[in-house]
């Protein structure tokens with residue numbers, strides 16, 4: 234199977250984790266092959282779009298049989314860069330950072346939380362989620378040890394006012410992938426990827442959809458929709 238990930242659109246890439254989650258659920262139930270229709274329903278996208286997405290990966294399925302669940306999961310994982318475990322570091326060990334470090338679920342998705350940092354001397358030195366909390370001054374040395382390939386993903390869980398400073402420190406230490414929970418736009422140099430998790434925006438979008446749904450004759454529709462996938466531009 235050949236694929237050229239460079240040619241994948243952002244919208245396709247955004248849907249791949251959803252396909253992967255659906256495939257993992259099928260695999261856990263011992264299902265070995267799946268039709269595009271079923272995988273589409275489980276992923277909350279339409280089947281034509283799914284088939285097109287997967288054809289970009291070089292996966293076409295077999296007529297009458299569908300896709301081999303394991304092979305497709307491996308292929309999607311590979312395209313997403315999940316073939317090897319990625320080290321994750323957390324900056325800001327308050328409520329959110331603490332909860333993320335304690336959460337064991339990342340390991341099953343190919344992510345290993347390997348270090349955490351805070352600037353508060355009262356928090357530095359504590360043990361959270363089985364890890365010592367390091368000071369920000371230790372960032373370069375610790376990163377070189379826990380992510381020697383330079384492939385760490387950093388999670389920023391600081392207050393908004395200090396997120397840019399934390400991002401600057403991370404970039405200086407060589408980090409090029411950042412997941413930002415702070416409700417603020419981060420300026421980073423070209424070649425650094427930032428994804429933002431903004432719960433307030435998500436709540437606002439749900440409020441907007443609820444207002445329009447409730448304004449429809451008959452109120453709420455009987456079929457629910459997964460806005461997390463349907464909002465993705467195609």
Ligand SMILES: NC(=O)c1ccc[n+]([C@@H]2O[C@H](COP(=O)([O-])OP(=O)(O)OC[C@H]3O[C@@H](n4cnc5c(N)ncnc54)[C@H](O)[C@@H]3O)[C@@H](O)[C@H]2O)c1
Pocket residue numbers: 324325326327328329330350351352353356369389390391392393395396398399414415416432
């Ligand atoms: N708590 C939640 O449920 C939640 C949900 C969504 C988003 N958020 C966002 O996540 C962020 C963290 O929220 P929280 O409730 O955990 O905050 P918090 O105040 O409990 O913790 C923030 C931590 O960041 C540390 N910190 C501050 N500046 C730093 C810096 N420059 N470098 C390293 N560490 C630094 C602080 O010492 C503190 O330990 C906020 O931006 C918040 O808006 C929180």
